Amino acid sequence: MKLIRNISCLIVLIYLTFNINPASASINSYPITNGKAVILMDANSGRVLYERNSNQQLPPASLTKIMTALLVVENGELGEIVTASEYAAETPECTIYLEPNETLTRMDLLYAAMLPSANDACTALAESISGAETSFLQLMNQRASDLGLKKTHFLNTHGLEAEGHYSSAYDLAFLTKEALSYPLFTKVTSTQKKIIPWASRDDEDRILFNQNRLLARYDGAVGVKTGYTKQAGNCVVAAAQRGDMLLIAVSMNSPTVYDDLTQMLDYGFDNYKIVTLGKTDDKLGEIKVLKGDTTSVKVSAADNLTVAVTDEEALHLTYVVNLEPTVTAPVKQGEILGTCRLYLKGEPIRDINVLANQSIGLKPSIIATLSSNTLTSKWGYTLTGLAIFLIIYLNRKKLEDSFKHLLLFLLRNKVSSHSKDKQF
Secondary structure (H helix, E strand, O other): OHHHHHHHHHHHHHHHHHOOOHHHOOOOOOOOOOOOEEEEEEOOOOOEEEEEOOOOOEOOHHHHHHHHHHHHHHHOOOOOEEEOOHHHHOOOOOOOOOOOOOEEEHHHHHHHHHOOOOHHHHHHHHHHHHOOHHHHHHHHHHHHHHOOOOOOEOOOOOOOOOOOOEEOHHHHHHHHHHHOOOHHHHHHHOOOEEEEOOOOOOOOOEEEEOOOOHHHHOOOEEEEEEEEEOOOEEEEEEEEEEOOEEEEEEEEOOOOHHHHHHHHHHHHHHHOEEEEOOOOOOOOEEEEEEOEOOOEEEEEEOOOOEEEEOHHHHOOEEEEEEEOOEEEOOEOOOOEEEEEEEEEOOEEEEEEEEEEOOOEOEOOOHHHHHHHOHHHOHHHHHHHHHHHHHHHHHOHHHHHHHHHHHHHHHHHHHHHHHHHHHHO
16 A cells, blocks of 8 residues: 555656646746746747746835836937936935936936936936926826736836835836837946946046846846835846847845846746747738729738747747738828737737838829829820810800900990090
8 A cells, every 4th residue: 555655656746747837848947936926028029938926016116217217218318418306316215316406417317227226316317307206107107008017006216115106027027028129228227337427526426336236147137127125025127138039037025036037047048949930021911002002012010020939839839910901091101000910839929010011192183193294294285285175165155155245345345445536
């Protein structure tokens, strides 16, 4: 009986060892993580490669600054001079000691917000873009809504604890995916040291050090942001790139946050590869154009058809293009005219917009066509003459009557003038 029980236990152990994830049996051991919520995401496609509690709402601490930085990058004009308000200078806790009326560029403040995690820099940036922090918060929450971040709500620009200020590991990973699409964002978050001015100290500049220790510890790390409050615990969003694979790892409220990130990133690079089924310059089809100066418009994907998969999964990748049957002019270049959906083993894993490759104008009217083309040629003069003759012929009765009235009018005037001359 004891032997049978031992054999049964051995069978169960073997099953668990090789069937932790039946869909990916070839995957190496899963990462060991201690974060309250963790996620590993393919930055190319947004595919989740590993997660635990990734949709749980949690305080994000300074990971909030990823959204602040994204909006700063998207609004541009990073060379613009920003004058720090008294309100911004008084923003508490982690700061670069901004002084009221001190001036720095938006770029300087962006580095200050993302490297040493300066809260006063975030407030100054918000006021620079929106006039007031409250208006900037509206932009933050609207952008979160536009990105589909359903577990995110911001009450400040920096991440200090506030009731009702929250996000999730998934939302932060997806937000970072969007932010990393801007090379400037990646440049800032991957910088380990930056020197910016300190106006009140003539012989001293501010030296900013990136708090993300992964940059020096992990091969290919490109950021992104650290965070800590007593309530949120240690939180980090990390990103690393090797070859054409860019991975995003998030660990929230973890006693071993950097170990979590290293485990997840290693797991991703060891088990997955990027497969590209098509590129943005590939033609995905043509759509008939109604009332256009061209009868059809070519379309292509808004992004490369790429996704991170295992070797076994790569054999089961397909995609389907769904296009509008027809479109009515005018059509703008870049207009969304369909979707391309990627499937893995019959399950949808990514949707990509399909866009018009060129603009199509309205088909000109017959009169406009004659005016712009026909009338300027030798045939145009002939047709114009024929048209005038036809008009005269069809209206000859009216023209004859008009001519008779004109002749009688002239004769009367002549007789009247002759009579006056005789009297004189």
